[in-house]
Amino acid sequence: MALLEIDDIHVFYDNIQALKGISLDVEANRIVTLVGGNGAGKSTTLRAISGLLHPRQGAIRYDGRPLAGLGAHDIAAMGLVHVPEGRRIFGRLTVDENLLMGAFTRRDRKAIAEDKERMMTLFPRLRERLRQVAGTLSGGEQQMVATARAMMARPRLLLMDEPSMGLAPMVVEQVFETIQAINAQGVTILLVEQNALMALTIADQGYVLESGEIVLSGPGRDLIDDERVRQAYLG
Amino acid sequence: MSASSPAVALPSAPWLKALKRLNAVDIVLWALRIAVLLVIVAGTIGCVVKGRYTAAQWVDFVVFGLTIGSIYAQIALGYTMVYGVLRLINFAHGDFVMTGAFAGYFIAVPLDQSGFLQRQPVLAMAAILVVAIATSTSVALLTERIAYRPFRRVTGLAPLICAIGVSFFLQQTFRGMFGSAVKSYPEPQWQRAAFNVFGFNVPRIDVILIALALLFMLALYLIVHRTRMGTAMRAVAEDAEAAALMGIDVNKVIVFTFILGGAMAGIAGVFYAFLYKQVYFFMGFTPGIKAFGAAVLGGIGSIPGAMLGGFFLGLVESVGPALFLDGIGITAPYQLRDLIAFTLLIMVLIFRPHGLLGERLSKKRA
Ligand SMILES: Nc1ncnc2c1ncn2[C@@H]1O[C@H](COP(=O)(O)OP(=O)(O)OP(=O)(O)O)[C@@H](O)[C@H]1O
Ligand SMILES: [Mg+2]
Numbered sequence: 001m002a003l004l005e006i007d008d009i010h011v012f013y014d015n016i017q018a019l020k021g022i023s024l025d026v027e028a029n030r031i032v033t034l035v036g037g038n039g040a041g042k043s044t045t046l047r048a049i050s051g052l053l054h055p056r057q058g059a060i061r062y063d064g065r066p067l068a069g070l071g072a073h074d075i076a077a078m079g080l081v082h083v084p085e086g087r088r089i090f091g092r093l094t095v096d097e098n099l100l101m102g103a104f105t106r107r108d109r110k111a112i113a114e115d116k117e118r119m120m121t122l123f124p125r126l127r128e129r130l131r132q133v134a135g136t137l138s139g140g141e142q143q144m145v146a147t148a149r150a151m152m153a154r155p156r157l158l159l160m161d162e163p164s165m166g167l168a169p170m171v172v173e174q175v176f177e178t179i180q181a182i183n184a185q186g187v188t189i190l191l192v193e194q195n196a197l198m199a200l201t202i203a204d205q206g207y208v209l210e211s212g213e214i215v216l217s218g219p220g221r222d223l224i225d226d227e228r229v230r231q232a233y234l235g
Numbered sequence: 236m237s238a239s240s241p242a243v244a245l246p247s248a249p250w251l252k253a254l255k256r257l258n259a260v261d262i263v264l265w266a267l268r269i270a271v272l273l274v275i276v277a278g279t280i281g282c283v284v285k286g287r288y289t290a291a292q293w294v295d296f297v298v299f300g301l302t303i304g305s306i307y308a309q310i311a312l313g314y315t316m317v318y319g320v321l322r323l324i325n326f327a328h329g330d331f332v333m334t335g336a337f338a339g340y341f342i343a344v345p346l347d348q349s350g351f352l353q354r355q356p357v358l359a360m361a362a363i364l365v366v367a368i369a370t371s372t373s374v375a376l377l378t379e380r381i382a383y384r385p386f387r388r389v390t391g392l393a394p395l396i397c398a399i400g401v402s403f404f405l406q407q408t409f410r411g412m413f414g415s416a417v418k419s420y421p422e423p424q425w426q427r428a429a430f431n432v433f434g435f436n437v438p439r440i441d442v443i444l445i446a447l448a449l450l451f452m453l454a455l456y457l458i459v460h461r462t463r464m465g466t467a468m469r470a471v472a473e474d475a476e477a478a479a480l481m482g483i484d485v486n487k488v489i490v491f492t493f494i495l496g497g498a499m500a501g502i503a504g505v506f507y508a509f510l511y512k513q514v515y516f517f518m519g520f521t522p523g524i525k526a527f528g529a530a531v532l533g534g535i536g537s538i539p540g541a542m543l544g545g546f547f548l549g550l551v552e553s554v555g556p557a558l559f560l561d562g563i564g565i566t567a568p569y570q571l572r573d574l575i576a577f578t579l580l581i582m583v584l585i586f587r588p589h590g591l592l593g594e595r596l597s598k599k600r601a
Contacts, residue, residue, distance in 0.1 A: 050480060076482035088477035090470045100463070101470050105482035153482060 001064060003028040003157055003188050004049070004080075009058030011041075011048050018044040020212040021058070026157065027205070031179065031189045033220065035196040035233060036209035042192040043085050045209070046159045049190075050082035051075040062157070077105040081155035085162050085192075087146040091135025095126055098134050098145050102152030112152070119148040122178070140171040147178060157188045164195050176202055196233040200224045208233075264585065271582060274559055281562025288557055294435040296554045302441040302510060304549020305448035309503040310526030311533065311541035312455060313496030319472035319536040320492050321387075326398035327378055329523015330405035331371040331497055335504030336514045337409060338370035339363045340418060347421035356425050367501035374405065375497030376490065384486075402520075410516040417515040420508045444506050451502055452542055455495060459538060464491050472536065521573065525552075528580030534590030544590070552576040 002025035011019040018041050026032045034042050047053045051072035060067045062080050090098050103112045120127040123144040134145050164172040183189050193199035200206050203220035223229050317325045343363050346352040352359040382401045386394040426440040459465035470478045471488045508514050529548040533540025555575040556568035
């Protein structure tokens with residue numbers, strides 16, 4: 001059984017149908033990526049998984065449990081954590097407070113302090129900026145805060161929506177390395193990217209989304225070699 | 236994206252360009268600014284020249300301004316926090332103040348008659364405050380649950396109109412239960428005495444109310460900035476959706492916000508009643524609307540802004556009549572103190588809608 005199973009979900013914004021029956025599986029400990037052009041429905045898929053949107057039809061199961069009817073905060077508390085598009089860190093809170101909010105559902109103060117220490121080892125730049133208001137950080141640093149904040153929840157499954165957006169090529173490289181490092185620690189990753197080549201390179205499994213439907217899927221390597229993917233997304 | 240267009244070379248001087256862009260509304264607004272400024276300057280000069288007030292009187296004005304200002308500040312905090320998390324102007328907040336004052340009244344009167352209020356001021360005041368806080372917090376929570384939660388995802392004017400409805404409902408309910416007559420609050424002996432500060436007599440009640448208000452506001456500040464729920468409240472105020480993704484139950488945070496706001500309203504209600512020595516069903520309206528003005532003045536959504544705005548408004552309306560209005564020859568200027576307060580509110584809304592420290596009072600963020 002896969003950690004996350006999505007079974008034929010249909011999602012609407014009022015009367016506009018954004019997802020037209022999507023099914024996909026995320027196996028535990030893997031990196032799975034969802035690629036596709038603007039408006040394909042990638043973010044919508046993640047928002048449906050994390051409970052920000054509710055499918056009109058179809059089912060989502062996490063660790064065997066159906067998620068229907070649960071609020072976003074309930075789902076986050078189950079270890080399914082979503083780093084939304086645009087990072088959405090709390091810009092008026094300090095970096096430290098952002099990390100604290102990531103651990104909101106946890107009570108074990110000691111373990112939280114240890115995890116914070118781990119995050120500052122993973123992102124040494126955050127250590128110097130702990131008391132700084134997060135909105136004043138650079139884009140790359142804000143991405144670090146967003147990732148560290150999500151990791152403070154001790155996720156089992158991390159949904160990441162375009163973590164490389166708006167970052168310089170060097171920094172993008174680091175972001176992908178971080179994702180692999182997190183995955184190596186046993187966190188399953190569902191990654192949405194416009195940067196299809198890099199995403200497919202690190203992914204075990206890939207899905208290609210086009211206007212609300214999955215048009216292709218397979219191991220990341222195979223998709224990179226696929227003629228249709230090459231033409232549409234890799235240039 | 237930047238809205239600035241590339242500079243087009245025009246032959247005219249910059250000031251001429253600015254003049255051309257001026258329209259009728261701008262001219263009226265400038266006239267308004269100048270008129271208010273003239274009243275203030277002329278009034279102040281007139282006041283100084285006439286020298287009608289003694290130093291002791293000025294001290295009275297300032298102390299009273301700080302006292303009423305500290306009450307406005309506490310009420311304003313409720314407006315600003317609820318606006319922060321819900322983007323809703325809780326029009327009924329002034330009536331939460333009234334419910335607190337009433338509840339305090341019903342415990343203060345027997346305590347006064349038995350002599351307990353006189354003998355044990357600290358215990359008696361604590362009891363009055365606890366009852367007032369419990370009452371206005373309960374009213375705030377019921378209002379949130381019954382009247383505001385169904386409107387959570389509704390945009391537009393409906394939630395605001397609902398809040399106005401709640402305000403009328405609370406006023407008329409209290410009128411129905413306790414009549415429309417003004418009831419006088421007890422005034423124990425220890426409140427009437429005065430402290431001597433640098434040779435000036437300062438009413439003891441004023442000093443007590445200011446000190447307690449500062450204490451409660453400090454407590455609130457620490458809760459909002461040092462506790463987990465307080466931090467969650469600031470996170471929700473900034474981005475409720477991102478907060479939910481972190482496992483924060485937004486409903487619980489909203490309830491928490493109404494508890495804090497309700498408690499401050501209850502305290503303010505008791506203080507207001509002890510200051511003016513009376514309660515009646517409509518008493519929450521004026522301080523409520525003024526405190527809302529104070530919150531806007533400080534920048535709605537900003538907690539330090541609400542405190543600053545409250546004290547500023549209190550001072551202006553207390554010192555203003557003597558300083559500005561008496562000087563330009565207006566008789567009985569004290570009856571116009573509300574005029575000064577509301578003129579200030581209108582001026583803020585026109586010229587500085589985002590207040591001194593805060594964000595723009597505007598549509599809900601997407
Ligand atoms: N709030 C909304 N209201 C109405 N339609 C929306 C809303 N959000 C997204 N859509 C529509 O749903 C479709 C899918 O959008 P989605 O944001 O999931 O795309 P995406 O694949 O994440 O695109 P991008 O790469 O640009 O982020 C688009 O056609 C979009 O216009
Ligand atoms: Mg997207």
